Amino acid sequence: MTRPFTEEDLRERVRALLAAHDPAVTDRLEFLRARFDAGLAWIHYPEGLGGLGAPRELQSVVDAELEAAGAPDNNPHRIGIGLGMAAPTILRFGTPEQRKRFLRPLWTGEEVWCQLFSEPGAGSDLAALGTRAVPDGDDWVVTGQKVWTSVAHIARFAILVTRTDPDVPKHRGMTYFICDMTDPGVEVRPLRQITGEAEFNEVFLSGVRIPDAHRLGEVGEGWKVxxxxxxxxxxxxxxxxxxxxxxxxxxxxxxxxxxxxxxxxxxxxxxxxxxxxxxxxxxxxxxxxxxxxxxxxxxxxxxxxxxxxxxxxxxxxxxxxxxxxxxxxxxxxxxxxxxxxxxxxxxxxxxxxxxxxxxxxxxxxxxxxxxxxxxxLGLPPEPRTDKDIAWKDLPR
CATH class of the missing domain: 1.20.140.10 (Butyryl-CoA Dehydrogenase, subunit A, domain 3)
Structure with a gap:
């Protein structure tokens, strides 16, 4: 049985990182990569994936020590979707290859992520979405439209939920993918808001090919993911x-x-x-x-x-x-x-x-x-008349 991490253990690791990579003279990206590799990115993640398997509540100790040393951060406001949404999903449902490929550049901010969930006809009722993914050899061909997508205009990757089986009830026929926003068939258009800005976007997917290796979770279990x-x-x-x-x-x-x-x-x-x-x-x-x-x-x-x-x-x-x-x-x-x-x-x-x-x-x-x-609160759920009806038979 290994000894649990203490605050002093983490401070020691921070001191070792700073000694090897002085933030005053080290390139920002090089420092962030070294921090990730040292397990000091998100310490509760497993070793090799930016963490140490340490208690999550001790993250503040690491952050405070690095901030006091003038170390750069990873601009969390810019990459919040990747940090707060994509990373936990990849950690839980991703393959070892997916975790190794995506988590490090996600945390360092080298690759920005967006979220392709809502659609014009499926916002609050996400399970009603109609973006189709059809298998073709080792790939899936995706066609549909997403909306209200923050930072899609700068994103390299997206977490994407699709309809893969229209013949079963809506919650059971969905599959979850990682989509490369630079692939052919991905078009991003700005949506101007009441503030004057276009912080959101609509995204059109026209025959986008996504390899099955970029699927998260099992086919048909997209709602669970x-x-x-x-x-x-x-x-x-x-x-x-x-x-x-x-x-x-x-x-x-x-x-x-x-x-x-x-x-x-x-x-x-x-x-x-x-x-x-x-x-x-x-x-x-x-x-x-x-x-x-x-x-x-x-x-x-x-x-x-x-x-x-x-x-x-x-x-x-x-x-x-x-x-x-x-x-x-x-x-x-x-x-x-x-x-x-x-x-x-x-x-x-x-x-x-x-x-x-x-x-x-x-x-x-x-x-x-x-x-x-x-x-x-455990109150009775609202009646749902569409729960056992195949998605293709739902009125739209």
């Missing part, structure tokens, strides 16, 4: 443990402190209610992160994402009210295609408009309420 992605996505969006007064709460609280002329008894009461809710969410996120050390995320991530969306919209609306007539103004309402979402470094007007999407992305609030009701 997708559940791992979706649960991790909701944790990635709403389950981050921020510091006290982190995020929009801190911005609005600072505005309140700096402008006493804005204060009224009614606004003060609303601010206090929001602050208390934000603090409760923060503590719940800390608890969720602790629970994650014991295994895969469960429906708790849906509750966190639901609360996150509501609070983001409430804070941004409150901030606009404080700003008065200038609340909806911001400097640059132009068509750009950003590589990441920056809610903190932008104006109140941008934050207010962008927060509207928080209740849609990663699962709509309505769907998440159903998940919480059924899987957390």
């Amino acid at each position: 997708a559940q791992t992605t979706l649960m991790n996505e909701r944790v990635a969006i709403g389950g981050r443990a921020l510091p006290r007064e982190g995020g929009l709460a801190g911005i609005v609280a600072n505005t309140w402190r700096e402008h006493p002329e804005l204060r009224t008894p009614e606004l003060r009461e609303r601010l206090l209610r929001l602050w208390v809710e934000a603090e409760a969410m923060r503590l719940a996120a800390v608890r969720l992160q602790q629970e994650l050390t014991a295994g895969q995320p469960g429906p708790e991530g849906s509750a966190m994402k639901l609360g996150f969306a509501r609070l983001q919209q409430a804070w941004s609306g409150f901030e606009v009210e404080l700003a008065g007539e200038d609340g909806l103004r911001y400097d640059d309402w132009t068509m750009t295609r950003p590589e990441k979402v920056d809610m903190i470094g932008r104006e109140p007007g941008y934050r207010y408009l962008r927060a509207k999407g928080n209740s849609i992305e990663g699962g709509t609030s309505e769907v998440l309420k159903n998940i919480i009701a059924e899987r957390v």
